[in-house]
Amino acid sequence: MKIKTASFIISNTDVNKCPKDAIPEYAFIGRSNVGKSSLINMITDHSRLAKTSGTPGKTQLINHFKINNEWFLVDLPGYGYARVSKKLRSGFQGFIKDYFEQRQQLACTFVLIDCRHEPQKIDLEFMEYLGENGIPFSIVFTKTDKIKLSELNKNIAFYKRKMTQGAWEEMPKYFISSASASEGKKEILDYIDQINVDLSKL
Ligand code: GTP
Ligand code: MG
Numbered sequence: 001m002k003i004k005t006a007s008f009i010i011s012n013t014d015v016n017k018c019p020k021d022a023i024p025e026y027a028f029i030g031r032s033n034v035g036k037s038s039l040i041n042m043i044t045d046h047s048r049l050a051k052t053s054g055t056p057g058k059t060q061l062i063n064h065f066k067i068n069n070e071w072f073l074v075d076l077p078g079y080g081y082a083r084v085s086k087k088l089r090s091g092f093q094g095f096i097k098d099y100f101e102q103r104q105q106l107a108c109t110f111v112l113i114d115c116r117h118e119p120q121k122i123d124l125e126f127m128e129y130l131g132e133n134g135i136p137f138s139i140v141f142t143k144t145d146k147i148k149l150s151e152l153n154k155n156i157a158f159y160k161r162k163m164t165q166g167a168w169e170e171m172p173k174y175f176i177s178s179a180s181a182s183e184g185k186k187e188i189l190d191y192i193d194q195i196n197v198d199l200s201k202l
Contacts, residue, residue: 015062018062025070029096031078031079114142146181
């Protein structure tokens with residue numbers, strides 16, 4: 001899929017104030033600093049669409065970006081940010097929960113995982129939460145430029161094992177990405193395109 005237009009629409013903390021357009025949307029979630037905003041910029045070819053920072057906790061709101069006038073990308077605050085209270089850190093802000101549980105247009109969520117790290121409880125619990133609530137998601141392993149391919153393969157194999165020993169019968173669909181090396185762009189956009197096509201047939 002070609003990105004013809006990508007524009008910021010609105011930021012807010014209230015799911016009821018999100019855009020009303022009945023078009024599919026795709027949300028990016030994961031630990032603070034995992035690279036959500038950078039990935040949005042990379043796949044849209046707009047380096048400053050979503051705000052990024054080396055300091056965790058940059059994205060604080062629900063941010064809607066309209067793509068090709070046909071679908072939304074949504075940049076969300078991260079979880080696991082050490083400077084918020086323990087309660088918020090282990091769970092996540094109420095407005096994010098409202099977003100996931102109430103946003104009808106949400107076609108797929110991308111859960112971003114830093115490919116360098118072993119499976120973390122907070123990510124596994126978050127994916128279980130999505131599963132329990134019937135919210136479709138895929139995984140994106142980010143920052144692949146930071147490790148060797150052999151290490152990446154080892155980490156993903158470990159992740160698969162951990163998930164299938166736990167709550168999952170099979171590993172959910174996953175992508176690998178690097179915002180710095182523009183890796184994963186085509187795969188993620190093709191996947192979104194396919195879902196858009198499938199939804200348009202309903
Ligand atoms: P919050 O909004 O704070 O939750 O963070 P975020 O998940 O949106 O992360 P963001 O995109 O702001 O990136 C965090 C840091 O990681 C920035 O310094 C980025 O430059 C860096 N980063 C993001 N993606 C990549 C990547 O693929 N490779 C490398 N090397 N650095 C990356
Ligand atoms: Mg961000």
